[in-house]
Amino acid sequence: MSTTTFDPAALEQLQQQKSGRPWRKKPARFTASVTLAVVIPALLVAALFLTSDIPVPILLVVIYLPLQLIASGIAAWATKGTRGIADSVIIVNAIGASLFSIVVLVSVIGSLVVRGLRALSPHFLFQNSVYISPSTPLDYGGIGHSLVGTLLIVFIASLISVPIGIATAVYITEVRGRAVPYVRFFVQAMSGVPSVVAGLFILTIVVATGAFNQSAFAGGLAYAILMLPTVARTAEEVLKLVPDDLRTGALALGSTRARTVLRVVIPAARTGIITAVILGVARVIGETAPLLLAAGNNDQTVLNPFGSPISSVPTYIFNNVALPYPDAVARAWGSALVLIILVAILFTLARVLGRGRVGR
């Protein structure tokens, strides 16, 4: 082999090079067969849709999906031979399944928007429902009191369940004490508690004993019971992801175990722990039964978390959606839309908070 050296004369030619993605090039035969495999089933189903009265879901699931599978299989066989068929079956199914979940999500949001948008207005968000009856037109009143109630209750629930949940996760992953299997078992069992049972529990031991009224605090306690297992289990998972190198690294610097957990392990898992909190909030924010029992209902805006029954968005929806007045039903749908937007805002907020990186 001879030695080659860099040739300056070739430089100009090299500088003319254009960047591309050669791995994306496909033979014409591939493009043609894939196009046919996509177009033919779609056209067939469209024709059936226009000429017959087979219901759309059956058309899609019973006719379109198998047809698409077969067409993709043929296309794959034509371009890659038999080994392409299994590939295409998996890909078509994966795309189909993800499309299905997107369709479900979009239709849920769509139905909320269609039925609830009519109720939305600034006063709907900020006014309460004092002097408002189910038959009052949408020009008056709102769910400000329920929004405040939901936020207050979720805040109280987080205040209780987040520290306990994280502490539980720390016990399981960091302390690794003898009771770990039992703690884990109970956390797991707790995540199976039906929400109505949590509400009943708080109703009996907090409200019925006269310790507290139906209130944001009692509702928060019920929510905390439901949030705790989600927070604890998610936090456990993310703490487990923190590499042991960091723990031994901290200990080797003369750190105590407590400082290692507080200053190294938890900060390293910060994003994940924030996710744990969001998942906990998302788990409870729409729960209705515990609040019907523990928090009650109110048309006024209540800010005192201990004093009196308080409204919340889920209970507001529950109380209005089945009424025989179109405007009340519209308010319920509007509230549901607001609730889903609220969850979206909380998620975004948490993502932004969690993204904050070290340094500038």
Next chain:
Amino acid sequence: MSTTEFEGVMELDIEGIEQSALHQVSPTEMETRDLSVWFGRRKVLEGVNISFPKQTVTALIGPSGCGKSTFIRTLNRLHELIPGAALAGSVLYEGKDIYDADVDPVHIRLKVGMVFQKPNPFPSMTIRGNVLSGLKLSGMKRDNHDDIVEQTLTAAGLWAEVKDRLGSAAGDLSGGQQQRLVIARALAVQPHVLLMDEPCSALDPASTLKIEETIRELSKEITIIIVTHNMQQAVRVSDYTAFFLAEEGTPGHVVEQGATTEIFGNPQQQRTLDYVNGRFG
């Protein structure tokens, strides 16, 4: 001068020579006595007796799985964190057994620092934060944090590269820089002994050279114990070498130890000769 006087002087001199031979050049900082180590019921190290003189570099060499890393972790009591770990014999630091009931492992780890095989800077902290993390984590009070950051990063050979971006995330540094950062972090708590477990195994030759220079420089102040698979590195950086070996199914033990020049130049055991010449392991 009478004969008796003369004899007295002679005797004294001989004792002096014997003592210096016994204690080598400098007094002992750390030593292990009949140290044996288990994981569960499996004995991984047997009867290790090594002494580490103050302000010297000792290299621990030997094939993978012979217990070098396990050994080094017994010296700062990290070994005990592994479930099922057990130990017999003693590890003396400044003449006192670090496994005595009244010894707090946190104090030992402050005096006996460690640098690991894989760089492990704390991802949630800045470069500066990482250097000072030892002070925060151990609750040690030292003034002039700016000086500490500059001194330790200079000692670790990283200052010039990072002095303008002390506030950026430690994870943004390259592997070699991260390793020098964790060396600086270990130095900030002013340890007397620094354990290094294959500190250069993941680094390129240039970074390796920088770290070796750092080791030579540091050994003027502190005692360094380094595990390495790189024979040339052992020769370049160490004053003393201990050769570990775990033969087929038996626990690891020290085959031969002594001055590095002796171990590499004139080993007494055939196995040592074979190993340092790369004939096995």
